[in-house]
Amino acid sequence: MKSPQATAPYYFVPGPSKYPVLAGMSLLLTMAGASAWVNGISWGPAANIAGILATLCVLYFWFGTAIAESEAGQYSDKIDLSYRWSMSWFIFSEVMFFGAFFGALYYARSITMPWLADLDHKVIWPDYQGIWAGASPAGTVESFTKMGPFPIPTLNTALLLTSGVTLTIAHHALRAGQRSKTALWLFLTVLLGATFMGFQAYEYIHAYHELNLKLTSGIYGSTFFMLTGFHGFHVTMGAIMLSVVLYRVIRGDFTAERHFGFEGAAWYWHFVDVVWLGLYVVVYWM
Structure with missing residues (x-):
């Protein structure tokens, strides 16, 4: 028998999130730094590393939110x-x-x-x-x-x-x-x-x-x-x-x-x- 979570009749819709915008900004910084780096511009390596770290931070909190929603029983078979x-x-x-x-x-x-x-x-x-x-x-x-x-x-x-x-x-x-x-x-x-x-x-x-x-x-x-x-x-x-x-x-x-x-x-x-x-x-x- 399926659990109540699996057979829930609703489709969970998360609220407004800041993470998509933050992810886009951090990825833009990552690629700008990489482009500058391969072209020998001095600020390229620092910008690239900062962008990668920022992206990992965004992913950590974003996926953490999704995991918390799942563990709270909000995800059904539809999700x-x-x-x-x-x-x-x-x-x-x-x-x-x-x-x-x-x-x-x-x-x-x-x-x-x-x-x-x-x-x-x-x-x-x-x-x-x-x-x-x-x-x-x-x-x-x-x-x-x-x-x-x-x-x-x-x-x-x-x-x-x-x-x-x-x-x-x-x-x-x-x-x-x-x-x-x-x-x-x-x-x-x-x-x-x-x-x-x-x-x-x-x-x-x-x-x-x-x-x-x-x-x-x-x-x-x-x-x-x-x-x-x-x-x-x-x-x-x-x-x-x-x-x-x-x-x-x-x-x-x-x-x-x-x-x-x-x-x-x-x-x-x-x-x-x-x-x-x-x-x-x-x-x-x-």
Whole structure:
């Protein structure tokens, strides 16, 4: 039998909130700081960090309000369904986001590069040989070494695939009402995600100092750092989400029947895993 909360006949509508405006302002500051930072403007790093911290603060209080409403019994099955559709559309928008970057990579590598290297364009780029990585036509880009799949990218692949398994075990434990087991496997998932981020930070240091691979290293450098960097950002956000879920599991917020907060974060994490598999093949192997 469903709980009274689940069968409530009303659709809860929250009151006016300041959080959407604050979130928009903090995100604007974040992106303005990032734009200034990559263009060498002095105030860029401080503005970017301040914007990120402000965004995290807004999310903390905003999600805290939603959690309090849920724990107060104001969310019925209608709200649960609304959250599920909202998370589904959000993940779909993320699919389109990464699809645009994969499309840019494909266009640059499979269309533009051969086009510039054909006979008709030898007058414009006589030294260009159509090599995807490391080529420097007319000295426009410093020479660099392409990032290979070993060892860090392969280790990170194993880490993310393993994290998907540990998260699934945690989910089954939660559905079985085993809170301690859920917390243990969820903690391991967060730990694996944090290890992934540490390896990626080391990979970037290695690329910059030993391979001379930078964001300014032509189209290869820009697509490499955009794809892997935004994926790393998504792993970071997913780890934060799972850490909050872990805290709520320990606190006893979820039940075996009602735990969409866990499920929504799990959907996001599995999406991040799938995107990485595409990155691993297309960026590091091809």
